[in-house]
Amino acid sequence: QKEVEQDPGPLSVPEGAIVSLNCTYSNSAFQYFMWYRQYSRKGPELLMYTYSSGNKEDGRFTAQVDKSSKYISLFIRDSQPSDSATYLCAMTPFNNNDMRFGAGTRLTVKP
Amino acid sequence: DVKVTQSSRYLVKRTGEKVFLECVQDMDHENMFWYRQDxxxxxxxxxxxYDVKMKEKGDIPExxxxxxxxKERFSxxxxxxxxxxxxMYLCASSLTRDRNTGELFFGEGSRLTVL
Structure with missing residues (x-):
């Protein structure tokens, strides 16, 4: 069993839709949870960062962490074609060298 | 802006050849990483x-x-x-190992094909 499970998709939605992306994990030591966005032929870039459980909102993006269920989510409201990318969840107990990534979900937002 | 630069975007090599992938970061980060993405x-x-001349194995070093x-260069x-x-090989850097900011800064990747 992988430490971090993420449905690779692909996921295709119409512009304006609410998108829900999810990851589950098995290691209860994870405390820091991240979402990275990766455009085609580019490196990943940090989108959201959350420590421990709870919600964090940044514009159209909301990250949720439920440590009791070992489940994290990223919601995108009013999705735009520019949101089309691969979204990677990542998590670590503390150090960046222990970071574990999901396989990534490929999202396409159609105009 | 932090910039992580990978010298080669696309390489094609033959089995048995020696391959060098170079990475340079310009923000005086302590940590540097090499990942592969499949x-x-x-x-x-x-x-x-995490420092000059220091290296640690990750999950797949073989x-x-x-x-x-x-400090700025990791090959x-x-x-x-x-x-x-x-x-696809991705280089990344982060500020320090002593404080977690969650942020790795990635290069654009080097796509290696071995024939």
Whole structure:
């Protein structure tokens, strides 16, 4: 069993839709949870960062962490074609060298 | 802006060749990383370094070595390339190992094909 499970998709939605992306994990030591966005032929870039459980909102993006269920989510409201990318969840107990990534979900937002 | 630059975007090599992938960061970061990215497997850590001349094995170091002679530069070496090393290689850096900001700064990747 992988430490971090993420449905690779692909996921295709119409512009304006609410998108829900999810990851589950098995290691209860994870405390820091991240979402990275990766455009085609580019490196990943940090989108959201959350420590421990709870919600964090940044514009159209909301990250949720439920440590009791070992489940994290990223919601995108009013999705735009520019949101089309691969979204990677990542998590670590503390150090960046222990970071574990999901396989990534490929999202396409159609105009 | 932090910039992580990978010298080669696309390489095609033959089995048995020695391959050098170079990475330079311009923000005086302590940590540097090499990952490979494969469909369905996500990013897997090959090696990382938290200081000049220091290196630590990641999850999949077999068949790879690294060099960090200067703080800003981290090189990945494939001594004898094999077809199963065909992949996207991503270099990353982060500020320090002592405080977690969650942020790795990635280069644009080097896509290596081994024939």
């Amino acid at each position: 469909p369905g497997l996500g990013l897997r850590l090959i090696y990382f370094s 068949g790879y070595s690294v060099s960090r002679e200067k 990945l070496i494939l001594e004898s390339a094999s077809t199963n090393q065909t992949s």
